[in-house]
Amino acid sequence: MSDLAAILTKYKLYLNPGLAKLLDFMGFGVVEHRAEGCYVWDEDGNQYLDFLGGFGVYSLGHNPPEVRAAVHAQLDLMPMSSRLMMSRQQADLAELLAEITPGELRHTFFCNSGAEAVEGAIKLVRMFFHAQGKPRTRIVSTWEAFHGKTLGGLSVSGRAKYRAPFEPLIPGVVHVPYGDAEALAAAVDDNTAAVILEPVQGEAGAITPPDGYLRAAREACDRHGAKLIFDEVQTGFGRTGYLFGCEHDGVAPDVMTLAKALGGGVMPIGAVITTPEVWQPMIANPLIHTSTWGGNPLACAAGLAAVRSIIAQDLASKARERGNQLLAGLRELQGQFPEMVKSVRGRGLLVGVEFFDEDIGGLCIAKLALKKLLIAYALNKPETVRLEPPLVVTAEQIDLVLGYLREALGETAELVAALKSAG
Numbered sequence: 001m002s003d004l005a006a007i008l009t010k011y012k013l014y015l016n017p018g019l020a021k022l023l024d025f026m027g028f029g030v031v032e033h034r035a036e037g038c039y040v041w042d043e044d045g046n047q048y049l050d051f052l053g054g055f056g057v058y059s060l061g062h063n064p065p066e067v068r069a070a071v072h073a074q075l076d077l078m079p080m081s082s083r084l085m086m087s088r089q090q091a092d093l094a095e096l097l098a099e100i101t102p103g104e105l106r107h108t109f110f111c112n113s114g115a116e117a118v119e120g121a122i123k124l125v126r127m128f129f130h131a132q133g134k135p136r137t138r139i140v141s142t143w144e145a146f147h148g149k150t151l152g153g154l155s156v157s158g159r160a161k162y163r164a165p166f167e168p169l170i171p172g173v174v175h176v177p178y179g180d181a182e183a184l185a186a187a188v189d190d191n192t193a194a195v196i197l198e199p200v201q202g203e204a205g206a207i208t209p210p211d212g213y214l215r216a217a218r219e220a221c222d223r224h225g226a227k228l229i230f231d232e233v234q235t236g237f238g239r240t241g242y243l244f245g246c247e248h249d250g251v252a253p254d255v256m257t258l259a260k261a262l263g264g265g266v267m268p269i270g271a272v273i274t275t276p277e278v279w280q281p282m283i284a285n286p287l288i289h290t291s292t293w294g295g296n297p298l299a300c301a302a303g304l305a306a307v308r309s310i311i312a313q314d315l316a317s318k319a320r321e322r323g324n325q326l327l328a329g330l331r332e333l334q335g336q337f338p339e340m341v342k343s344v345r346g347r348g349l350l351v352g353v354e355f356f357d358e359d360i361g362g363l364c365i366a367k368l369a370l371k372k373l374l375i376a377y378a379l380n381k382p383e384t385v386r387l388e389p390p391l392v393v394t395a396e397q398i399d400l401v402l403g404y405l406r407e408a409l410g411e412t413a414e415l416v417a418a419l420k421s422a423g
């Protein structure tokens with residue numbers, strides 16, 4: 001048996017008691033132990049079906065053997081870099097990313113997380129204009145965007161609650177409504193260094209923009225010589241049914257940020273990839289942006305194995321098929337529970353179910369937790385439950401979860417009705 005009380009005490013004393021309380025409230029006050037494929041087991045041997053997928057990390061499922069083997073092999077040779085010699089793993093992964101990313105993207109800087117990749121992207125575009133002798137400071141972002149919680153990432157993110165305690169954030173950032181091409185075009189001017197966009201807004205609750213929106217952003221940038229950053233930290237590597245989310249609109253950015261699934265669920269790794277044009281100032285100044293752990297051999301070995309496997313299994317197509325199945329099933333449920341489910345949306349296996357009421361969503365999550373389903377709400381839109389299973393999820397597992405959801409919605413509807421008649 002797990003000594004749950006002892007771990008909880010340590011969380012209360014040495015970590016964040018508020019977090020422990022939140023996990024417990026959501027029905028996940030247990031200790032995780034091991035994981036494989038679409039499943040996680042707690043220390044008491046209970047099995048959970050993972051439909052959160054680590055917010056997009058576990059595209060290959062948990063602990064994929066091909067990534068684990070690559071990391072083991074590298075571990076035996078040399079886990080971390082001397083930092084004075086070149087790294088074969090880093091060179092190979094950078095070459096692979098240049099081959100598979102759209103447009104002119106070629107030079108990569110490796111870091112350790114999505115937020116760091118966004119920091120790198122902001123610095124790259126600023127440095128580009130600085131090197132031209134015409135510094136530009138304005139960055140256009142969107143409301144409800146999520147680009148990480150470092151000061152730079154937060155500055156371009158769009159949820160007031162997370163931003164307010166840290167203001168003033170970096171100056172020059174303006175926010176416009178996501179999906180509104182006219183508002184975006186109106187915000188871009190000759191002082192705009194960059195527009196930063198998620199091809200599908202993940203933490204805002206799987207918001208898909210109208211077709212052509214990303215292309216319109218490209219055109220607005222081109223009109224003013226501004227650079228376009230696509231944050232593919234969550235949408236990258238097959239998640240939306242395309243290898244990269246921006247392929248939906250057939251448009252390429254000047255800078256792309258990557259992380260999450262890039263590490264194959266085994267190692268943390270982030271990357272920012274850009275064009276030779278934007279990269280140019282970095283050549284004369286190669287140490288201006290560095291990271292001790294960025295691009296370490298273990299992380300790059302994981303990245304190589306992960307990206308090769310995602311492509312070999314054509315997980316982008318699988319995400320599209322399974323995503324269509326999930327969305328169709330959810331729309332049926334919306335029809336059955338119109339008083340609770342406000343909207344169902346998403347692309348590929350980045351899917352959101354928005355409830356009219358945040359508390360109803362919370363109740364549903366707690367009921368699903370009882371059925372041993374890992375599921376959570378979107379960080380920037382708590383009234384939206386997000387479904388982001390590994391891309392290797394089966395049709396049967398999707399049907400199972402749709403059945404769970406039907407039961408949870410039914411039970412929640414009964415509870416709400418009983419509370420109403422009692423009140």
Ligand SMILES: Cc1ncc(COP(=O)(O)O)c(C=O)c1O
Pocket residue numbers: 055113114115116118146147148149198202203231232233234235259260
């Ligand atoms: C689009 C996007 N950008 C950046 C980040 C930040 O990544 P990290 O948590 O690895 O710093 C996230 C995380 O959810 C994300 O979804």
